[in-house]
Amino acid sequence: MGRKGTTNSVTDDMVTQPVLSKPPSLQYSLSSLSSQISKWNAASRPTSPNRSPTKITPNRKEEEYLPWYEQYQPRTLDEVVIHKRKLKDVTEALENMLNGNSDSRILLLTGPSGCSKSTVVTKLADFLIPKYRNSYGMRTTLRNREKTNVVEYGNDSILNGQPQTESFAEFLRQAKYRIGSNLSLILVEDLPNVFHSGTRYSFQNILLEWLYSSDETLPPLVICLTECELENDSNTFNTFNIDSTFTAETILGKQILSHPRLKRIKFNPINMTLMKKHLMKLCSKNQSLLEQNKKWSHRTEFVTHLCSNCGDIRSGISALEFWAKSRHSIPLETREQSISYFHAIGKIIYGSHDIRDDHEMINSLILGSKGLLGNDTFKLGLLENYGSFNMGKFDVKIAAQLTDAFSESDMMNRSSESFEYTVRKTRSLFSTLNDNNNRHGGTNFPREWKIRKSINEFKIESSDYINVSLYKYNESHHFKDIILEYGFYGPYIRSLRNYKKKALQHYIESLSNDLKKQTAIMDQNEDTLKVDDSIDILNRIGGNIKAVGTEHLATSEDDSEQQIRRSLDHLMVQRDTKLKRLIEAKEEQELHEEGLIEGDDELLLEDRIIDSDEEDDEDDSLYDLLTQQEPRSSADINESLSDSDLEELDR
Structure with missing residues (x-):
């Protein structure tokens, strides 16, 4: 009886999956739900790098127990939380790779966590890949409909019994055939262990092989890289390398980033307006839950405070869900928002649109960027880039005051107040200037x-x-x-x-x-x-x-030293x-020179040891003559000799 009921309750999309031990109609506990998800992941994990995981579509009953960021994940491209201009840039770059109007072979999307990098790529692939795949005259059949639009690399080298770099190389070798009627977008989001220098160097060489490949046609390769800062034991950030900064510069290196066949698009944290709009929609969809927990009247205040402290859409949705399902007032806790080196410099020089109060913005920047502002490299970055404000069109007195502030900071002997003084002085001076419609120059890494x-x-x-x-x-x-x-x-x-x-x-x-x-x-x-x-x-x-010369790339110490x-x-x-x-x-x-090396006969003959039997006869006669003389007595020796006597002896 129970076996038959269990089988009938499984949806058609899940017939290929193993039968669960509990009927889905029953209320799951947190532990049973985690166990079920683990079984799904184990059943759908690819056994070879070129296969995509099988998609599992939960039914409505199961969907209720999914976290909100999965339950309300975007179904179409219009639902993705992203700025329209950024969406246009990614769409144009990807479409140019597909139609052959661009020589780019790698599209690199970099930015902090939760800024819709991988989401926008997968939704764009669902829209563009079938369009260009069908352009090859392929008939639409059941088998063709099963073709996946995205082939994602899974770092499952342990399961495959392969080293990580070999697994990644094999994945790209098989991915080359994803062209024509078999077209797919190649997505790399899970990287090998790039903290190991040897693995990172091999990973870079594999990407260089893709860039320099002799194949005329390759599928679009998209790498989504989440950048962040890393705390070390000493909690200092005096070096710019992968141990302190996890960025494209420290992972890929200058040679790859400057390659003409790589297109890079940088993502920023989700701005406050888009984040607030999306979270308010989620509040409306869960109005009954908020009213039940007496949170509906406080939703605007909470969402506004949440958006001002978080640019991570997943973290924001999770925080909202936790707040909405709790019956008591709880403090707001979100994932720390990471900020890149250039983004931090831009905030100090140009200000922030989200936080109008400069002092509040600097306080949040100091707290959120860990030790980024507390090192010489950041000060040198300000010194290198302050001239880009308003394309350099500002009074020279401002420049003089800025350089004086940098000099005064250097005289403070690396105290924590010296860095904060430089940052606040720079922002204070530029806040009084008109930025002429936000026209500024590019940002460069310091030449120092x-x-x-x-x-x-x-x-x-x-x-x-x-x-x-x-x-x-x-x-x-x-x-x-x-x-x-x-x-x-x-x-x-x-x-x-x-x-x-x-x-x-x-x-x-x-x-x-x-x-x-x-x-x-x-x-x-x-x-x-x-x-x-x-x-x-x-x-x-x-x-x-x-x-x-100036450098627009924040070249890392590790990779530049390995490749140069x-x-x-x-x-x-x-x-x-x-x-x-x-x-x-x-x-x-x-x-x-001393003649002590064996085999050097010439030197040995010059310094040979003479046997006593080979002494000359002249030496023997001289010895006999000296021995026949009588020894002198001490009285015969005159110890007081005049100068003339000494001269006579010298002769």
Whole structure:
């Protein structure tokens, strides 16, 4: 009886799923509901990277127990909470990838959590993919209707028994065939373990292979990346890397982000107007629940306060649901709203449309951005970008006051008040200016990081030059002398000798029958032939003199150092390896000079030990003569000698 009733209560969309142990018509507890969802996920998890999970449509009874952000998730593109201009940008970028009007192969959507990145992509795919798939003349059949519009990568390498990078590479290899009548949008939202440097480097190489692929046609690849700040043990943010900042710059690196076949669209947190409008609709749909818990009259006040503290649509809906279902007044708790580096700079320079009070905005920014405002990089970012306000058209007195504020902040010895003083002074000065219809220039990452990196590179290369000069050429140079002259002339002279060395080697090889002439040429050009391009520094220390340009990408320390040959880590390893070789060569040379190396017959003969049996006869006769003389007494020795006597002895 129970078995038959259970089978009949299951909807047609769920006939392929395993039969549940409890009838869906019964009231589920929280634990049973979690167990049921886990069973659904286990049954629908893909076993290979190129398969999409099977969609499970719960019935109305089950839908009541879903959280609101799932129960009221957008069904169409019009229901997505997103600004119209942002929706237009994503639509144009994706459609240009599909119709071939764009060379872009990767569409990168970045922004904080809950800003509708993946939602707008999936709804756009449902609208655009069938349109372009049908343009290939495919007949609509039952099998074709089962084709999925979105193929999403699931990081299930443990279940598949594959390393994460191999699983991701296999996923993209199979995704290449999702074109033509099999067209699908490729979505990547779950990333491999990019905190591991090796995995992150392999992940970047796989994406570069996709960008440089020789295939003429590829399906649109969309990467949705949720950016945020990460707290470390010391709670400091003095470095810009993946350990403190989880952004596209720290994950993908400059080489991928600057590639012409990658299109990036940045999302901001949901603005207060759109968030409030959507949450008020949810209140209307649950009016009976709010009236039952005596919350209906307070809905506007609560939603307004909620929207002013949260730009995450999922977190906002969850907070509203929790408040609506509770019978008592509870404090508002939402997910911390993360903010990017450039977004924080923009708020300080240009202000905020959501929070009109600048002091309140700065207070929320300091609390919400953790330690972002408390480091030198943020101050340098303000110094780099304040000139972009109103396209640089403001009084020079304002610029002078700003630079004075930065100088005063530097004199406060890194106290917490110094950063806050700079931020509030900057916002106070710009708040008095007319922004001329919000026309501003682009935001750039501060050039100071490039200058500091160049200084560190110069120091490492200088120590390398000192090591080579000391151990190979027996020359000692001071760091000051390298800055003034040796940093340029030393490598320049050795590069000329290295060029001459190649010509001499070719000429010496042509004299293979004349060993005497070969030896003479080698002795004559000993200094030239001594140059070794694997040891000697042949390029100007610190590189050629050039202007330090601005950078619109917040290049991370980790990825830029891995991909650029002149990274600090690479230079230090190169210097230490070279120093080890120089020390070994120096010790070997000293042993050769002392004649202590086996096999060097010539040196051993010069310093051979003479046996007493081989002494000359002249030495024997001299010894016999000295032994026949009588020893002198101490009285015969005159200890007081005059200067003339000493001169006579010298003769």
